[in-house]
Amino acid sequence: MREVKKALSFILTLEFWRMGIFWTLSLAMSYFQLFWQRVCTKKPNAYPRCPPRRIGTKKPICVITGATSGIGAAAAYDLSKEGFSCCSWYSILPPVQKLVAETHIVYAVGRSSQLLSKMIEWIHKQNKDARVEAFEVDLSSFQSILKFKDSLEKWLLDSDMHVSIQLLINNAGMLAASHRLTEEGYDHPVGSRIVNVTSFTHRNLFNVQIDKETVAGKYLPRSKQYPFSHIYEFSKLCLLMFSYELHRQFHWPDESCKVSVIAADPGAVETNIMRELPSCVSHMAFIALKLLGLLQSPEEGASSVIDAALAPPEISGVYFFGGKGRTLNSSALSRNIRLAEKLWRSSDDLFLESKLICDRTYTDTLHELKD
Ligand SMILES: NC(=O)c1ccc[n+]([C@@H]2O[C@H](COP(=O)([O-])OP(=O)(O)OC[C@H]3O[C@@H](n4cnc5c(N)ncnc54)[C@H](OP(=O)(O)O)[C@@H]3O)[C@@H](O)[C@H]2O)c1
Structure with a gap:
């Protein structure tokens, strides 16, 4: 009964309607753009997938944040098996075992060690040779991030790995239903590619x-209700x-820089993203998106x-939006x-x-x- 009351009062807020109507419209708008691109141009803006590259004799590595559930966990799994499907230089290595040993290593970053172990167990169940390491980090804590940086560097040195990251996926994120005080967040990527997971809601x-x-x-909140949808849209726009x-800073005016920065938008995905909203509201939202044909699996x-x-590098x-390299x-x-x-x-000031x-x-x- 309490849950139903909570859901009803939530549905009566402006924030709920802003999320329900405008987010669906912006998602539809993104798919319409894809459709229009296909109708108007014979060649869509799509890029092929390239295999990860080695640095000398060292294995290329990837760090993915928020890998304990949803899109992050699915991406960690996909990247862990990427070595199998990569052709070009991987194809010269004969047996599958060797391929796996040579494949790049995925470092998964999450807040809960229990969830991280579960995720690794899940990946190993499907791909027993996957190279996945877990690090516990709270990305809302500056101290926790610095600690992670130190332990990752130490781990890389101890394991005789290259001390730079070739791929950093900034995926961690949440739809916070209330305001909270956090320690400041910060990312310090080193390497050749940074992927920031953003959203059509921008x-x-x-x-x-x-x-x-x-x-x-x-x-300063003008109303009693926390403007959660506005804050989420703003954070994704900022990202x-x-x-x-x-x-621009990496590539202008010198275009020879080897670091690339890309934004990726997964579209609407059935994950734990709405975990802070009343559960019947998130179920309703997923059902509505499913009926509209806009909901995807992780x-x-x-x-x-x-x-x-x-x-390509x-x-x-x-x-990126809509899959198929588009x-x-x-x-x-x-x-x-x-x-x-x-x-x-x-x-920078912050x-x-x-x-x-x-x-x-x-x-x-x-x-x-x-003392
Ligand atoms: N689902 C969608 O429809 C959708 C659409 C567009 C964009 N996105 C974006 O996709 C990304 C992944 O979301 P998802 O849908 O997969 O949601 P999810 O299932 O809730 O996963 C979010 C992940 O981020 C982690 N995380 C949150 N705050 C963190 C913090 N302070 N420190 C460390 N980890 C933290 C969570 O870890 P814990 O388990 O420890 O909480 C969890 O692993 C987000 O950036 C989201 O904005 C999602």
Whole structure:
């Protein structure tokens, strides 16, 4: 009864209707763009998948965040078996066992060690030779990220691996139903490709204010209800702008840079993404999307992420949507260079502030231990 009451009061909020109507429209709009591309141009914007490459004698490696469920878990599984299907240079290696040994290694990052072990068990059940390691990290904690960076570097050195990451998939994300205080988040990618998992919901924003306050999520709520759909759309828009800006910083004016940055949008996928909403609401949403033919399984949703991860090395600064290697134009706002520069500066300030706090906490702890 309490659950039904909660669901009813949720359905009566503006946020629910914003999510239900506008997100469906922006998803339909993305598929319409794909359709229009096919009708108008004989050649769709699609890229083939390329096998992962070795660095000298070292195996190429990939880090994927949020791999304990949904799209991240499906992508980790797909990448772990990618060695089988990769032809070109892998095809010179004879038996399957050898292929697996030579395949790139996937590092899965999640918050719960229990869920991570479950995920690895699941991957090993389907692909017993898969090379998957698990690291426990809370990406909302700056300290946890720095700790992860250190343990990953140490692990790579101890295991005689190359100390750079060839593929980083920033997939972790959630649809938070309420405001919470978190420690600041930060990613420090090293390597040749960064894939940021974004969403069609960014299309719902036509005008945004970007400064340190809005980027940090410190806003003053005008209504009692947490604007969860707006915050989600904003975070995905920021991730897209960040992807394009990072691409520009790497590639302009010098185009010889070997690091590529790609945004991938899985579309609507049946995962735990709505875990914080009343369960009957998320069930209803999935049923409605299924009836409209817009809902995909995690395996289908992961395909645009894998397309982005394995696109030809020179591909950068693009937005993958719809699988089959297809790309689209994201919204005009997401491609606004001035806003992206503002976002970069604000994030940079926040990063430096967080680092300062972290360093201070570390020094204080050292002093306390000495005393
Ligand atoms: N599902 C969709 O329809 C859809 C559509 C477009 C884009 N996306 C995007 O796809 C990505 C994956 O979502 P999903 O649908 O697969 O949802 P999901 O099943 O809920 O998976 C989210 C993953 O992110 C992890 N995560 C969340 N916050 C984290 C944190 N602070 N630190 C570390 N890990 C954290 C979760 O770990 P825990 O298990 O520890 O919570 C979980 O592994 C998200 O970025 C989402 O925005 C999803």
